[in-house]
Amino acid sequence: MPRARRQTTRVTATPTRTSTGRRSALVAAAASCTLLLASCATDAPGAGPAASASSGPASYSPVTLDNCGTEVTFDAPPQRVVAIKSSTTEMLLALGLADALVGTAFADGPVPERWADDAADVPVLSEKVPGQEALLEVEPDLVYAGWESNLSADGAGERSALGALGIATYVSPSACKAPGYQPDPLTFDDVLAEIREVGDVFGVPDAAAEMVAEQRATLDAIEPADGQTAVWWSSGTDTPYVGAGIGAPQMLLETAGLTNVFADVHDTWTSVGWEQVVAADPDVLVLVDSAWNSAQKKKDFLAAHPAASQLTAVREQRYVVVPFAASEAGVRNAQAAADLAEAARALDADSPAPDATAAG
Secondary structure, eight states, rough: OOOOOOEEEESSSSSOOHHHHHHHHHHHHHSSSSGGGGGGOOTTTOGGGGGGOOOOOOOOOOEEEEEEEEEEEESOOOSSEEESSHHHHHHHTTTTTTGGGGEEEOOOSSSOHHHHHHHTSOOOOSSSSOOOOHHHOOOOOOEESGGGGGGGGTTOOOHHHHHHHTEEEEEGGGGGSSTTTOOSOOOHHHHHHHHHHHOOOOOOHHHHHHHHHHHHHHTTTTOOOOOOOOEEEOOOOOOOOEOOOSHHHHHHHHHHEEEEEETTTSSSEOOOOHHHHHHHHOOOEEEEEEEOHHHHHHHHHHHHHHTTTGSSHHHOOOOEEEEGGGGGSTTTHHHHHHHHHHHHHHHTTTSSOOOEEOOO
């Protein structure tokens, strides 16, 4: 498939903490841009490679990436990073890079206990996508986004505009949407490749290799379920938004030994009607738990819905709960697949517990 047209951003060095005057100048430069941030001038105060010329560690090899159609070069490891979405925050925490985080945003839920202490002192810039002023206030040299849409004119800023201000951007490769960049389908090879890539960008390839080995060991130990049918319900009530055939839900269900009812839909997620779910009458309902749409709310809705309440999975409480952050490509996927398989097997074994939860 043809690749999308690329734009280019080069980060020749990692900025250190700058003065209040420079920070104010950056914010003023951003505020003076038109609605389309790409029109910002490249000579904004402190912008561009000349703003912080320094050499990276002697052992660091420059990294050039074609990231969702944007070419980005790192000549030194980023040192001041804003992570948007839980999946990106947790990627950095898993690689021991908490000290590089100067801000997080758009958390989908709490950080897992194993990384909670490391995350405790990292500032939260916004419950959703941070605005440009809040972003520039912490003086990042990199914005690591979970979705391409996080980097937009009405969000954290367009990639070209942030690049003009000397700020690199990196989007989780699994979230790329353009033909030739979107994983089709997403596989664990893609997930592990991102771990290695981030390790290379930050100059921590050994930590990345250890994380990849841990993920592979978890995957190798999975005892798959017996092919029970499942619907992965992410959000939506009038029109449920469910896991389709080429994204993370399909990857996790397949790895866990479950059969996705909507696997034939060529997309990552898709909207369906309740009549389609009722007609399929899945053995298991996978409920995604997020900060803004809890699994408990989903259960309450299902119990009260005239049609959905008649589903076998609802009447028998055959639920598996997955945290939202584990439903997107990242370091929680392997454990989420293992938990899905275990929960599905427990349901079939008539476990006394009426609900099974995949901790992710």
